[in-house]
Amino acid sequence: MNVLELVVFAPLLAAGLLAVLPVGDRAARWTWVLVTAADLALLVALALAYRTPPAGGLAFERQLSWIPSVGVGYHVGVDGLSLPLLLLTGVVFAACAVHALREQRRPRAQAALFLFLQTACLGVFVAQDLVLFFVFFDLTIVGMWFSIAGWGHGDNRRSALQFFLYTFLGSLALLAGFIGLYVAADPHTFDIPALVAAAPLADHPVGGAVVLGLVLLGLAIKTPLVPFHTWLPPAHTDAPAIGSAVLAAVLLKLGTYGFVRIAMPVLPQAWQAWAWVVLSVGVVSVLYGGLVALAQTDLKRLVAYTSVTHMGYVAVAVGVAGLAGGDAVLRQVAATGAVTQMVSHGLLTGALFLLAGALHDRRGSYALADYGGLARPAPRFAVLFGIAAFGSLGLPGFSGFVAEFQVLSGSIGVTAWALAAVPGILLTAVLLVRATGSLLTGPTVGRAVGFTDLRVHEVAPVAGLLALSVLVGLLPGPLLAWITPAAQSLVVLVGR
Numbered sequence: 001m002n003v004l005e006l007v008v009f010a011p012l013l014a015a016g017l018l019a020v021l022p023v024g025d026r027a028a029r030w031t032w033v034l035v036t037a038a039d040l041a042l043l044v045a046l047a048l049a050y051r052t053p054p055a056g057g058l059a060f061e062r063q064l065s066w067i068p069s070v071g072v073g074y075h076v077g078v079d080g081l082s083l084p085l086l087l088l089t090g091v092v093f094a095a096c097a098v099h100a101l102r103e104q105r106r107p108r109a110q111a112a113l114f115l116f117l118q119t120a121c122l123g124v125f126v127a128q129d130l131v132l133f134f135v136f137f138d139l140t141i142v143g144m145w146f147s148i149a150g151w152g153h154g155d156n157r158r159s160a161l162q163f164f165l166y167t168f169l170g171s172l173a174l175l176a177g178f179i180g181l182y183v184a185a186d187p188h189t190f191d192i193p194a195l196v197a198a199a200p201l202a203d204h205p206v207g208g209a210v211v212l213g214l215v216l217l218g219l220a221i222k223t224p225l226v227p228f229h230t231w232l233p234p235a236h237t238d239a240p241a242i243g244s245a246v247l248a249a250v251l252l253k254l255g256t257y258g259f260v261r262i263a264m265p266v267l268p269q270a271w272q273a274w275a276w277v278v279l280s281v282g283v284v285s286v287l288y289g290g291l292v293a294l295a296q297t298d299l300k301r302l303v304a305y306t307s308v309t310h311m312g313y314v315a316v317a318v319g320v321a322g323l324a325g326g327d328a329v330l331r332q333v334a335a336t337g338a339v340t341q342m343v344s345h346g347l348l349t350g351a352l353f354l355l356a357g358a359l360h361d362r363r364g365s366y367a368l369a370d371y372g373g374l375a376r377p378a379p380r381f382a383v384l385f386g387i388a389a390f391g392s393l394g395l396p397g398f399s400g401f402v403a404e405f406q407v408l409s410g411s412i413g414v415t416a417w418a419l420a421a422v423p424g425i426l427l428t429a430v431l432l433v434r435a436t437g438s439l440l441t442g443p444t445v446g447r448a449v450g451f452t453d454l455r456v457h458e459v460a461p462v463a464g465l466l467a468l469s470v471l472v473g474l475l476p477g478p479l480l481a482w483i484t485p486a487a488q489s490l491v492v493l494v495g496r
Contacts, residue, residue, distance in 0.1 A: 003049075004060040004076060007042045007086070008122045011035055011093075015115035018108055025107045029100065032111035036094040036118070043090040050083055050482070055489045056193065058128065059083075067131070071182070071189040075128040080486030081260050081339060082125045084479060085253055088346045089125065091468065092249040093118045095461030096242035099354055102457060105151060113150070114242070117143035121250050125257065130178040130190040133262070134171070137222075140251055141167045147243040148235060153360065159238040166221055166231035174218025174258075180211035181266060196265045196493065208270035215263050216274070222255030223311045226285045236304040237366070241357020244300065248307050249350035253342045256314045260339065264322060265493040272494065275322035279411075282315030283420045290427025294434075299359065299366045302435055303352045306392065309424050310345045314338045316421050317407045321487075322494050326414035331495075334414065335487040336480065337406025343479065344399035344469065351388040351465040355381065358458060363447040368435060371451075373444035378453040382440045384462050389432040391469050394425055399472035 014035040018028055046060065053059050058077030066074045078086065096114060103110060120143055123136030141164060148160035182188050184200035184207065201208035221228040236244045259278075264271050271278075289308030296302040317338035321331045358381060359366055375382035391398035404425065411418035454462075472479055 002060055002062060003042060003046050004078065004126060005062065007039055007046060007090075008076070008119055008126055010039055010042070011115040011122075012119035015112040015119070018112040018115070023108055028108035028111045029103065032097045032115065033094075033101065035115060036090070036097040039118070040090040040094045043087050046078075047083060047087060050078070052482070052485050053079060055485075055492070056196065058193070061128075063128075066129075071187070071191070072131045073129050073191055074132060075191055076126040076132075077128050078126060080482040080484070081257070081490070083482050084339060084343050085125045085257060086122060088253070088343050089118065089121050089250050091465065092246060092346060092350050095350065095354070095465055096245055098457055098461045099245075099357075100242055102455070110151060113143060113146055114246070117147070117246065121246075121254070124254050128192045130181065130192060130195075130262070133192070134175055134178060137174070137254060138168075138171050140254060141171065144243065144247060144251060147246075148239045151240040151243065152238045153240070154238040155234070156238040159234040162231050163235040166228070170218040170221030170228070172218075173214045177211050177214030177218065180207070180214065184211070192262065192266065199266070199268060201267060202269050205269065205273065208267055209273060212263060212267045212270040212274055215258070215267070216278070219255040219258040219263065220281070222258070223252055223315070224255070224308065225281050225311060225315055226288045226308065229285070229289075229308050232307065233301045233304045236353070237298060237300045241354050241361070244353035244357070245350040248304075248353055249346035252307060252311060253346060256311060256318075256338070256342055259314075259318045260335070260490060264318065264490060268322075268494045271322040272324045275319050275324075277319075278315055278322070279319030279415075279417070282312045282317075282319055283418075285309065285312030285315060286421045286424035287427070290424050290431065293431045294427065297368055299356050299368055299435065299439070300353070301366075302431060303349060303356060306428060306431070307345065307349055309428055310341065310349070312424065313404060313407045313421065314341050316411055316418060317341070320411040320414045320418060321491055323414055324495070328491055328495065330410045330413035332410070332484070332488050332491045333406050334410030335490055336483050337403055337410055339483045339487065340399070340472075340476070340479065341403035341407060344403040344472065347465045347469040347472075348388055348392040348398070348400060351384070351462045351469075352392060354458070354462050354465075355385050355388060358454060362452055365447060368438045370446045371439050371448045372446055373440070373442045374448045374451060375440040376444045377448060377451045380454045380459055381451075384454070384459070384466065386436055386440065387466050388462070389436045391466065391473075393429040393432045397470060397473045399469040399476075402473055402476045
C-alpha cells in the first residue's frame with residue numbers, strides 16, 4: 001500500500017472501527033478529528049513529495065487487475081488536476097470534524113458516516129478507471145443521502161430523496177456513457193489513460209455526440225448546472241451545516257472534475273463539437289444563479305444559488321478550452337482558472353455554509369428577515385461572515401479573484417461571447433453585500449438579540465478555510481505550479 005492508498009482508505013478503516021467498537025460519544029468525536037487531521041497531514045506530505053509527471057503521466061500510480069473479464073482494473077494515481085482537489089477534500093473534512101465537536105445527535109454514527117464519505121470523495125479524485133470512478137461516485141450519493149436524512153432539519157427526508165433520485169439518475173446516464181466508451185474502445189477497456197490514448201469514437205461523430213451527451217448529463221446534474229440544479233437549494237437548506245459544507249465544497253466538484261478528467265480528454269472531437277453548448281450552459285448558469293439568488297430571503301438558499309453561479313464559471317472555462325481555433329495559451333489559462341475556481345469555491349462556500357449553520361443551531365432559522373445587527377452580539381461571527389462574503393464575490397486578495405480573473409481573461413480572449421458571463425460578478429457582489437448588511441449592520445433586532453457568538457470549535461474551521469483562501473489569493477504560485485502543466489496537456493489533448 002503506497003501513501004496515496006493510505007490517504008484514501010485510512011478514513012474508511014476508521015469508519016469501520018467506529019461502527020463496530022463500543023466507543024463513547026466524546027471519543028468518537030475526537031477520533032474523527034484525529035483521523036481527518038492525520039489524513040490531511042499525509043496529503044500535505046504527498047503534495048510536498050509530488051513532482052510533475054511527464055505529459056499524460058501520473059504520480060503515485062498503482063495498477064492492478066480487478067475484473068479482468070471485462071477489462072476493469074484497480075488503477076489510481078494523481079496529477080495536477082486531482083492533487084489540489086485531494087487537498088481541498090482533506091481540508092474540508094477536517095474542518096467539518098472540528099465543527100461537529102459539540103454534536104449531540106448520534107455523534108459516533110455521524111463520525112463513521114463522514115469518514116466513509118471522505119474515502120468515497122478521495123477515491124473519485126484518484127480513480128483512473130471508469131468503473132472505479134463510478135463506484136466511488138455512487139458511494140458519495142449514498143453517504144450524502146444519509147447525512148441529509150439522518151441529521152438534517154425541516155423537510156429533510158423529502159430533500160434527501162430528491163437529492164438521491166436526481167443524482168442517481170445522473171449516475172445511471174454516466175454509467176451508460178462509460179459503457180459506450182468501453183464498447184467503442186479497441187481493445188475494450190475502462191482504463192482512463194488507455195482511453196485517452198485511443199480516443200475512441202474520434203471517427204464517429206454521431207456516436208461520440210451520444211456518449212458525450214450521456215456523460216455530460218450525469219456530470220451536469222452533479223455539478224449542478226442549469227437546468228439540472230433544482231435539487232440543490234432544498235438539499236442545502238435542509239442539510240446539517242457540515243453536510244452542506246461537504247456538498248458544496250467537495251461533492252459539486254465531482255461533476256466538474258469529471259469534465260477535465262474524462263469528458264474532455266477521452267472524447268476530444270465530440271467535446272469540440274459541444275464546446276459552444278457547454279459554454280452557453282455555463283453563461284446561463286452564471287446569470288440565472290445570480291438573479292435567483294437576489295430574490296432569496298433564506299441565507300442557505302442564497303448561498304446555494306451562488307454555487308450555481310460559481311460552477312457556471314467552471315463550465316464557461318472548460319467550454320472555451322474546447323473551442324477549435326482559439327489561442328492555445330488563452331484556452332490553457334481558462335482551463336487553469338476552472339480548476340482554481342473549484343478549489344476557491346470549496347474554501348469560501350464551505351466557510352459560508354458552516355457560518356449559516358450557526359444561525360440554525362442557535363435560533364432555528366436561516367431567514368434574513370429574522371436577524372439584524374448581529375455584529376454587536378456576535379463580533380466573531382460578523383468578522384468571519386464578512387470576510388467569507390467578500391472573498392466569495394471575488395475581492396482581490398482572495399482565491400476567488402485569482403480564479404475568476406483567469407477564467408474571464410482566458411475565456412474573453414478566445415471569444416467575446418464570454419463577456420456575457422461578466423454581469424455575474426456584479427450580481428454576486430450585490431446579493432452578498434446586501435445579505436451581509438442585512439445580517440450584520442443596523443440595530444440588533446429579532447432573533448439576533450441575545451445571539452451567542454461563535455465558540456472556538458466553530459471559529460477554528462471557518463478561520464482555517466478563509467486563511468487558505470487568502471493564502472491562495474496572495475501566493476497562488478504553488479497551486480498554479482501543479483495545475484498549469486496539467487491544463488496545458490489537457491488543452492493539447494482536446495485540440496488534437
